[in-house]
Amino acid sequence: MGEVLVITSGKGGVGKTTTTANIGTGLAALGYKVVMVDTDIGLRNLDVVMGLENRIVYDIVDVISGNCNHKKALIKDKRQEELYLLPASQTRDKSAVTQEQMKELCQTLKNEFDYVLIDCPAGIEGGFKNAIAGADKAIVVTTPEVSAVRDADRIIGLLEANEIKNPKLIINRIRPDMVKRGDMMDIEDMIEILAIDLLGVVPEDEMIVVSTNKGEPAVMDKTSKAGQAYRNISLRITGEAVPLMHLESHTGIMSKLRKLIGF
Amino acid sequence: MLQILQKIFGVNSPTASKVVAKERLRLVLLHDRTSIPPHVLNSLKGDLITCISKYLDIDERNLDVSLTNTDDSVALVANIPILKVKQYL
Numbered sequence: 001m002g003e004v005l006v007i008t009s010g011k012g013g014v015g016k017t018t019t020t021a022n023i024g025t026g027l028a029a030l031g032y033k034v035v036m037v038d039t040d041i042g043l044r045n046l047d048v049v050m051g052l053e054n055r056i057v058y059d060i061v062d063v064i065s066g067n068c069n070h071k072k073a074l075i076k077d078k079r080q081e082e083l084y085l086l087p088a089s090q091t092r093d094k095s096a097v098t099q100e101q102m103k104e105l106c107q108t109l110k111n112e113f114d115y116v117l118i119d120c121p122a123g124i125e126g127g128f129k130n131a132i133a134g135a136d137k138a139i140v141v142t143t144p145e146v147s148a149v150r151d152a153d154r155i156i157g158l159l160e161a162n163e164i165k166n167p168k169l170i171i172n173r174i175r176p177d178m179v180k181r182g183d184m185m186d187i188e189d190m191i192e193i194l195a196i197d198l199l200g201v202v203p204e205d206e207m208i209v210v211s212t213n214k215g216e217p218a219v220m221d222k223t224s225k226a227g228q229a230y231r232n233i234s235l236r237i238t239g240e241a242v243p244l245m246h247l248e249s250h251t252g253i254m255s256k257l258r259k260l261i262g263f
Numbered sequence: 264m265l266q267i268l269q270k271i272f273g274v275n276s277p278t279a280s281k282v283v284a285k286e287r288l289r290l291v292l293l294h295d296r297t298s299i300p301p302h303v304l305n306s307l308k309g310d311l312i313t314c315i316s317k318y319l320d321i322d323e324r325n326l327d328v329s330l331t332n333t334d335d336s337v338a339l340v341a342n343i344p345i346l347k348v349k350q351y352l
Contacts, residue, residue, distance in 0.1 A: 146284050146291075153292050182279030189285055193292065 051215020106134025
């Protein structure tokens with residue numbers, strides 16, 4: 001019996017879909033059977049991030065309404081053997097699915113897969129409620145910005161009210177240079193404010209744009225810092241204790257001096 | 264002088280924008296976390312009336328229950344006019 005993880009954030013544009021694609025690919029590369037479900041009905045994107053947009057025949061609404069068997073709708077990934085995508089419908093809206101139907105779908109999928117990753121739409125309305133309906137655990141993605149952290153806090157409250165306890169945090173797009181000069185909240189600041197466990201920190205990385213352009217998740221790119229962060233996160237999900245990676249490439253002379261003076 | 268030193272060594276001064284962000288977030292979350300949807304506040308009001316009416320005659324029409332936000336705390340403020348105190352033996 002697998003596990004259903006919902007990837008959510010409240011605010012849009014913080015990296016839910018990128019995170020889903022990278023964790024999905026990362027877990028599959030570790031040898032697990034993984035399915036990613038795009039629940040952003042009407043605004044699907046996980047397919048393009050994965051580079052699978054040309055292979056879609058059936059979607060989640062077809063499966064839920066009984067138009068086709070889920071096995072028929074699942075799209076096999078180009079690179080990973082045991083990675084599948086269930087795309088969202090682009091021509092329907094969020095009301096095409098109910099929470100009960102989502103629960104049922106999650107139950108079916110977790111009988112066949114080790115990990116079921118649910119890519120949640122932004123917001124706290126119906127789409128969010130559907131996305132979390134069948135989830136066992138939640139991953140909250142945020143960026144070090146006031147608006148994203150505020151929304152993450154609201155989402156954490158809603159998750160706990162819906163019996164999804166102990167959501168884990170991913171801090172995305174952190175910029176070590178800005179943190180260093182005090183112009184960006186650091187990891188400790190955000191954990192203190194949100195008071196949940198940290199799953200990982202992903203540095204801002206141009207490679208994410210490049211990999212999205214190509215439809216190949218950065219997690220497979222050994223040279224990408226964000227890719228490394230996603231590999232670590234994937235390992236942590238499987239229960240391995242991986243220390244946080246160092247975000248700065250080198251320790252500058254100033255920080256050495258600072259240590260020396262004890263500043 | 265201290266500020267210049269802080270800048271050179273990259274230590275967060277109280278004016279560093281992340282300090283501002285943290286403080287603003289702290290306040291906004293304090294309010295967010297304690298805000299109550301109107302229907303919940305209404306049912307709280309109803310329960311308060313039921314409970315208090317056992318002991319006091321109150322003016323239900325002029326009753327006011329609300330959350331008040333001050334800078335760093337949130338309080339439930341109930342203003343309940345009493346018409347008559349019930350007499351007990």
